[in-house]
Amino acid sequence: MADPIIIAIPKGRILVETLPMLARVGIVPEAAFSDEDSRALRFATNQPHIGLIRVRAFDVATFVAHGAAQIGIVGSDVLDEFDYSEIYAPVDLGIGRCRLSVAEPVEMAAGDDPREWSHVRVATKYPGLTRRHFAARGVQAECVKLNGAMEIAPVLGLASRIVDLVSSGRTLKENGLVEVETICEVSARLIVNRAAFKTRAEEIAPLVEAFRALVAEEGQQDAA
Numbered sequence: 001m002a003d004p005i006i007i008a009i010p011k012g013r014i015l016v017e018t019l020p021m022l023a024r025v026g027i028v029p030e031a032a033f034s035d036e037d038s039r040a041l042r043f044a045t046n047q048p049h050i051g052l053i054r055v056r057a058f059d060v061a062t063f064v065a066h067g068a069a070q071i072g073i074v075g076s077d078v079l080d081e082f083d084y085s086e087i088y089a090p091v092d093l094g095i096g097r098c099r100l101s102v103a104e105p106v107e108m109a110a111g112d113d114p115r116e117w118s119h120v121r122v123a124t125k126y127p128g129l130t131r132r133h134f135a136a137r138g139v140q141a142e143c144v145k146l147n148g149a150m151e152i153a154p155v156l157g158l159a160s161r162i163v164d165l166v167s168s169g170r171t172l173k174e175n176g177l178v179e180v181e182t183i184c185e186v187s188a189r190l191i192v193n194r195a196a197f198k199t200r201a202e203e204i205a206p207l208v209e210a211f212r213a214l215v216a217e218e219g220q221q222d223a224a
């Protein structure tokens with residue numbers, strides 16, 4: 001029998017929104033998948049030819065790009081940061097909605113005009129996206145790479161500004177920061193390894209179509 005199709009799912013906040021979508025396309029993981037205490041990384045589903053792995057958000061893209069997982073669910077922030085040529089992203093799932101923004105301390109923003117910047121130093125998990133965003137208008141971005149808790153960087157003098165994901169704005173507010181510029185809107189995408197999409201089309205194409213149909217159905221419900 002052929003190896004199962006592996007779907008890579010990110011731990012963290014997208015996971016919660018992903019489970020109902022998986023169920024609606026007929027994929028139900030074994031119970032341990034939703035158990036925060038479980039140390040397992042690979043899980044069976046109700047479909048013998050489909051397995052799941054639960055990995056960090058940035059690693060979902062790495063597993064799929066290298067063909068170690070054939071399918072994944074990942075934020076467009078991660079795809080835009082790395083721009084993997086081996087990844088095909090056919091469906092915007094409409095979950096994990098947020099935006100990538102530049103933020104700075106409230107006091108600094110009062111007398112600041114982003115149009116006058118020629119050089120910025122920012123703390124971010126997204127140095128690639130940040131440099132490209134600023135380079136497009138001739139601003140040189142010096143990036144300090146962090147993997148989390150960017151919001152603490154300005155007050156401790158690590159970098160005067162940050163580039164991070166924002167949704168409700170609560171994290172910025174509680175750390176004395178304000179958004180001064182949006183870099184891009186973010187939502188989660190279904191991704192597929194391009195080579196696997198060709199060689200295992202009979203298994204993968206129906207799954208992609210099931211997700212596409214689900215999103216279209218939800219769009220119609222929203223519009224009604």
Ligand SMILES: Nc1ncnc2c1ncn2[C@@H]1O[C@H](COP(=O)(O)OP(=O)(O)OP(=O)(O)O)[C@@H](O)[C@H]1O
Nearest residue numbers: 012013014056057075076077096097098165166167
């Ligand atoms: N505030 C948010 N609102 C909506 N979606 C978000 C938000 N923050 C992150 N996301 C989305 O969820 C993905 C995973 O983010 P999350 O914060 O759960 O991971 P993380 O804790 O930073 O990851 P890791 O611990 O694996 O490095 C992001 O890549 C983004 O697409």
Ligand SMILES: O=P(O)(O)OC[C@H]1O[C@H](OP(=O)(O)OP(=O)(O)O)[C@H](O)[C@@H]1O
Nearest residue numbers: 148149164165166167168169170171172
């Ligand atoms: O605008 P808000 O609604 O406050 O959301 C923004 C926060 O959400 C994300 O972090 P998350 O809480 O996922 O955890 P992390 O810091 O571990 O990445 C992001 O990195 C911000 O810190």
